[in-house]
Amino acid sequence: MSNIVPQSLSRLEIEKLIPHKGKMLLVTRVKNHNSREHTISTEFDVTQDCIFYSEKISGIPSWSVFEIMAQGISVLASIERIESNNPEPPKPGVLLSVANYKASVPSFKINTTLSMNIKEECRVDAVSRYNCSLYMAQENQNEKECLVSATISVMEMNDMKSFFNQN
Numbered sequence: 001m002s003n004i005v006p007q008s009l010s011r012l013e014i015e016k017l018i019p020h021k022g023k024m025l026l027v028t029r030v031k032n033h034n035s036r037e038h039t040i041s042t043e044f045d046v047t048q049d050c051i052f053y054s055e056k057i058s059g060i061p062s063w064s065v066f067e068i069m070a071q072g073i074s075v076l077a078s079i080e081r082i083e084s085n086n087p088e089p090p091k092p093g094v095l096l097s098v099a100n101y102k103a104s105v106p107s108f109k110i111n112t113t114l115s116m117n118i119k120e121e122c123r124v125d126a127v128s129r130y131n132c133s134l135y136m137a138q139e140n141q142n143e144k145e146c147l148v149s150a151t152i153s154v155m156e157m158n159d160m161k162s163f164f165n166q167n
Contacts, residue, residue: 005079007032017078018071018090023051026068027075031115035083038120040076043137044068046112059109065116065148066098069132072118073154096127096153103148113137115144126156 006013009030015021026044033040047053052064070093078090108114115137121129134148 003082003085005033005082009075014075018074019092020071020074023049026050026071028113030075030079033076033079035080038076038080040072040079040118042072042075042116042118044114044116046108046110046114048110053110054107057107057109059107059112061107062103062105062148063101065103065108065114065134066095066101066150066152068114069116069118069130069134069150069152070095070154072116072132073128073130073152076118076120077156091156091158093154093156096155099151099153101148101150104145105147108136121151126158127153128155129153
C-alpha cells in the first residue's frame with residue numbers, strides 16, 4: 001500500500017520535502033498533485049523576503065521563475081518518492097537546461113501570487129523533462145493567461161559531491 005500525500009500542502013510541509021529554506025524557498029503552497037500523471041500545481045507569494053526581490057522593480061524579474069519551476073519539480077519528485085514507498089532519501093537534482101522560455105511580462109510585483117502548473121513530459125533514467133507554465137493566481141481559473149512558460153530538464157544525482165570533483 002502506498003503512502004498518500006495530501007493534495008494541499010503548506011509552506012511548512014513543503015520545507016520537509018525539499019532542501020530550500022528561508023529566502024531560497026520559492027514554493028508557498030501546493031494546490032494539488034497527481035503522481036500517476038506526474039503533475040503538480042503550486043503557488044508562490046511574491047514578497048520582499050524572496051532571494052530574487054529587487055527594490056528597483058518592486059518585485060521579482062520574470063527570468064527568475066525558472067527557479068520557482070525547478071523547486072516545484074523538486075516537490076513533485078519528493079511527493080512521488082513518498083507515494084511509491086521509496087525508502088531512499090531524496091536525491092539532489094541538477095537543472096540541466098531551460099528551453100522554450102517565453103515571458104510576456106518583465107516582472108512580478110510584490111504582494112502578487114503566482115500559480116504554476118508542471119507536467120513531466122518524459123523521463124530517461126535519471127533525466128526528466130517538464131513542461132512548466134506560470135500564471136497570476138486569480139479567482140476565475142478559466143480565464144487565466146500564461147505569463148511564463150518553459151521546458152525544464154533536470155537530472156537526479158546519486159552523489160553530487162563526487163560528480164563535481166571528477167577530473
